[in-house]
Amino acid sequence: MMTGKVFIVGAGPGDPKLITVYGLECIQQADVIAYDRLVNPKLLEYAKPGAELVYCGKSPGNHGLIQDEIHVLLVKEATAGKTVVRLKGGDPFVFGRGAEEAKVLAKAGILYEVVPGITAGIAAPAYAGIPVTHRDYATSFAIVTGHGREEKGNDFLNWDALANGIDTIAFYMSVGNIEHITSQLMKHGRSSTTPVAVIEWGTTEKQRTLTGTLETISTQIQESGYHNPSMILVGDVVRVREQIAWFAEEVNKEVRV
Template sequence: MGRRVVVVGGGTAAQRRLGPLVSAGARVHIISCRTKPAVEEMAANGLVTLELRKYRAGDLDGAWYALACTNDPDTDSTVASEAEGRRIFCMYADVPRFGTAISPTAASRTEIAECAEPSLPGVALVGGGPGDPDLITVRGRRLLARADVVVVDRLAPSLLLAELDPRVEVIDAAKIPYGRQMSQDTINLTLIDRAKAGKFVVRLKGGDPYVFGRGYEELEACAAAGVPVTVVPGITSAISVPAAAGIPVTHRGVTHEFVVVSGHIPPNHQDSLTNWDALARLRGTLVLLMAIENIDRIVEALIRGGRPADSPATVVQEGTLHNQRTLRGSLGTVAGLIHEEGVRPPSVVVIGPVAGFGAQPTATWQADS
């Protein structure tokens, strides 16, 4: 825990290995001229540190472990040589025999492959669940083990990428909120092109493909191009993340309904399809996804529509992961808590009587480390 790891390179090879390092509690420092959007977001969220520059002698000072992942033989060789001279274990991504350490995931890849089903043609839309890799479905994991290409969202379980065979092409389709994004049209074309080239493509998403995941858009695009699609549902964060914080979205005698709402468009926006006044009049549970940026206007709309300001409200950030944190308050105070505590996506906001349940001694969530 807390030991310094230096990763040189910010591309796919690095992205595939960052999840296990962060989960293990390493202090990961990345040095790279360019990075994938998912790597950039990990740095923005404080999970890793990042310097956008070329590698220099001395960058391994204080490191226990180094990863040479630049895809440039000269740079990777320099990193490996300096690591050997300093007696620092080093993984050489492109040519493992040149390093002094290897990826620890070979055994888990073998175990998954042994139970994997034969590859299906075309594209599989796989829901990866809320974040913890153990919460992907058995079938989703089996199909992932057979993939030739994985097109991955930023919210998909990053630890699963480390289990992929090195020959699998990983395409970062991250959509960073209000930041770098791969357009949906580009994602659709990528799925179709790779599938028509004879590759088995897994579109790995966070949560469930059909819950604010644009899964049906991708199915329609593939179907129009004659590409067969398999849909593998996933555990949606709308239910599992509150559960990880000790909150049931329904409870006998307390609430008979829960509503899942996307907050990526604020109330009264011309593109909004949500009737916020109607939501405010409901007595049950409101689960807000993608609502952090617009939380002030959402709170105002709900209180103005009649939802009591003292209604319990809970925010869960990075639900089911080792760095999950939970903030509890009321509808009237939740926006202030989010701003004061620097809450960032991905976060789920729960409003209603059940939002106060998690403070009581109930079953606890333990993410694997």
């Protein structure tokens, strides 16, 4: 029996230029690429002729493949002797279920590698001119999912620790849960005037950024029509944006080279 190999690759936060050199090499060598919804389609143009492209994207109410089907696909194609790339947005081990897929491969005796990627919790703020740490504002940084497993309900986070122990908090995929997030942070002691930024489609040509406070941002999101994929950044570092914002969001198609 032939046995191939699976590369679990982080595609980066959206800008195709932000994929790692190794990640791009994996794409170029793959026989099969199983890719997620937030992977920039431009990266698939680097696939070799004849490579099979399999959409595995997930969005609310619409799954290209359910997770168990993805596991079966990876094992099946690798067992057939193929080089398989499991291409995920951001980093595969940051809210990407990469560890679950690696566990399945290990149990099946399939060779695999994990190729880290740049996660949106750092990259999207950087493109918006917001450093997640700063000597004057933040010496701690946390990345947090905006929604947990359904059986855990809304209060799956240690809100007291987040509100009082972390300077900068990056919430992933949290727009739909923003009212609960802001109310819990304020309830547990975070000031209502704490700056907040919402970065939609970070690092891409569609990027736009909204700033406000814990008290105002929920209403602002509704009025401005922001949706996922968005990063929500909470903390005083948001103030730095006024000084160092560099990515021209309205004209980036012209200024990017």
